[in-house]
Amino acid sequence: MENCMFCYQCQETAKGTGCTMAGVCGKSSEVAALQDLLIYVTKGLSVVTTRLREEGKDIDESVNHIISVNLFATITNANFDKDSIVEKISKTLSVKEELLERFEDREGLPDAAEWNGNKSEYAQKAMSKEVGILATRDEDIRSLRELITYGLKGLAAYSKHANSLLKDNEEIDAFLQKALSKTLDDSLSVDDLVALTLETGKYGVDGMALLDAANTGAYGNPEITTVDIGVRNNPGILISGHDLKDLEQLLEQTKGTGVDVYTHSEMLPAHYYPAFKKYPHFAGNYGNAWWKQKEEFEKFNGPILMTTNCIVPPAASYKDRLWTTGATGFPGCRHIDGEYGQVKDFSPIIEQALKCKAPEEIETGTIVGGFAHEQVFALADKIVDAVKSGAIKKFVVMAGCDGRMKSRDYYTEFATKLPKDAVILTAGCAKYKYNKLNLGDIGGIPRVLDAGQCNDSYSLALIALKLKEVFGLDDVNDLPIVYNIAWYEQKAVIVLLALLYLGVKNIHLGPTLPAFLSPNVAKVLVDNFGIAGIGTVEDDLELFFGESK
Structure with a gap:
């Protein structure tokens, strides 16, 4: 507790355990503490909105937007500006006080919902025992609360993008706020929080669907x-x-x-x-x-x-x-x-x-993408024929994030050494590990099918469900698809929870498993969903394909 800060929400957290002096991302301990306070008061606001909804009272969309933006601002590498975070705390407290006036009964509210300090008190409150990750003493409860919170940060990011296109979903916002409020509820057991984790995955799917509909409704379906x-x-x-x-x-x-x-x-x-x-x-x-x-x-x-x-x-x-x-x-x-x-x-x-010069050229050539769900559905017959003929033996989902660690070169080597009858399905910046390699095609089908942003991982889920339907399978896990996903920050967490909700098992996650998973929580994910880390490229090729290259 003598640490200047404690943050372990991203894959590159210091020593694989947690940043305690300054963030590997560049976040100062002062900003980290204020972000903790922003999350704390946002949870308090969510307690208030949730109780008001239970009393049958409406919550204005503007309040939902404040909560989504607050969560988004604390995602890794998003906002390093102390003044910006301070203003968000002040706005949140002001809105919360206004909503509290609508309460019929304020009994039993947690400190996060009651506290209303001024700016001069923020720094001291941020370092208090009630605020921050380590405020939860029990390691497993803390692990699950953070897993849920990070998933909700990812969900808030999707909601924010949909909101930008004037698309809202009250049900998603209400769940997000209810789930945030539950991370303050000391009566919830590990089993209760595990159930809430999976429910977060369900709303992750809904959130991705909302954003997909907003994007395609505004700009059309992505095409090759x-x-x-x-x-x-x-x-x-x-x-x-x-x-x-x-x-x-x-x-x-x-x-x-x-x-x-x-x-x-x-x-x-x-x-x-x-x-x-x-x-x-x-x-x-x-x-x-x-x-x-x-x-x-x-x-x-x-x-x-x-x-x-x-x-x-x-x-x-x-x-x-x-x-x-x-x-x-x-x-x-x-x-x-x-x-x-x-x-x-x-x-x-x-x-x-x-007033600036033209950009300096750093590379030349082209890359091909645009394989979101509608484009892949248009190629479905061709893909199915390739699978039935044996030209495509397996699909490998290599979605997720890129990062600085040298160990991420694993994904470049893995893509390079994949059997020539394997096709990569990707979304997110993880693709930059291999999207400029010349991996060729299979009967005109590129061996790297890029569905888009990390936000577009929804397309990969829809593609898997479509293939399940086409091949007449009862279980999505019977498809010739393996999952070897790289993660970095919290949008990857909601994608993972969404896949778990959809029943996908045996996902391999790397380059390291999240530091916020306690041994017991990690065991739950391993035992129930087959979550695993990565090994060497040779060992993983043997595991996935029965061969090493």
């Missing part, structure tokens, strides 16, 4: 697309993260300016949507996964817009070109505001771009 990874001669703006509405507004505002727009990392799949193909200045994709941004942003020359995580603390050489929006923030970087449903003003970024 070849994306340029070189550069043009015009000045450019690089947009990173996941928020397609931000991209749409930026493309609209850069029309006719002479400024090209490039995607980075998780924004790459935007090229697959038909609606964005009408913009001739939508140039291509620049760079690789999020963790390489320091070297790549330096060479881009123009401004960079971060719409969501993942931010790496910027070098001084380009910090004045790094902009944030939405739930993101970094001290010293300029922020573009914009509330729910508002059009954001990106003119300052465009003005800066016009």
Whole structure:
């Protein structure tokens, strides 16, 4: 308890156990403590909203949005800005006090719902024994509470993106808040929390479906697309993260300016949507996964817009070109505001771009993606024939996240050494470990089928369920699909919980298992769902395919 902080929500947490002095992500202990307090008061607000709903009272959508944004802001690599976090705490407390006035009975409220300090008290409260991960003494209860909370952070991210497209789901918001409130309930047993974990997975599926419908409703169904990874001669703006509405507004505002727009990392799949193909200045994709941004942003020359995580603390050489929006923030970087449903003003970024040189070329060529559920369904007959003929023996789901650790080279080697009759199904930035390799195709079917962002992992679930139906199987686990998933942050947690809810078993998770899984909780996942880590490439090829390469 003498630690400056304690955080173990991401895969790269210090020593595989927890960051205690400063975050490996670059988060200071002060910001970490304030984020803990933000989660604490957000749970308190959720207690209030949940009790009001139980009394038959409505909760305004604006309150739901505050809770989603608060959770999103604490996702790894999203918001490092102390002032931004402080303002979110203040807003949450103010809204909570307003809602408390509607209470018929305030008896039995936890401290998180009752506390209402001022800004001068935030730092002290953040370090108090009631706040933070270690406030829960029992290791297994703590593990399950954090597993649920991290899953809810991922669910909140999906909700936030859907909200940006004016799509809301009261049932999802009500569950999210009810589940948050239950992480404060000391009467719940381990079994109760295990059940809540699986229920979180159910709403994870619902949340992904909501976002999928919002994205495809606004921009069309992704289609097979070849994306340029070189550069043009015009000045450019690089947009990173996941928020397609931000991209749409930026493309609209850069029309006719002479400024090209490039995607980075998780924004790459935007090229697959038909609606964005009408913009001739939508140039291509620049760079690789999020963790390489320091070297790549330096060479881009123009401004960079971060719409969501993942931010790496910027070098001084380009910090004045790094902009944030939405739930993101970094001290010293300029922020573009914009509330729910508002059009954001990106003119300052465009003005800066016009004064910058064109991007420096760091690679050339193209990559192919766009294999979301509708596109794969259109190829279903071809895929089924390939499976029946033996041309495709197995599919390997290699979705998830990339990261800095050298051990993640495992995924490049694994993809390279896969049997030639295996096809990779992917989504998320994990694909940057192998999407630029020349792995070829099977009868015209590329051996890497990219469904899109981590948010689009829903497509992989739908594809598996469709194949189950086509092959007339009773159990999704009877499909020729193996799961070898890389994880990094909390959106990967909700994807995992969603897969567990759908009945998928024997998922291998790497490069290390989450530090927040206590031995007993890990045993529950192993015994009931077959969750496992990864081994060597040779051992895992033998395990999955009965052969080593």
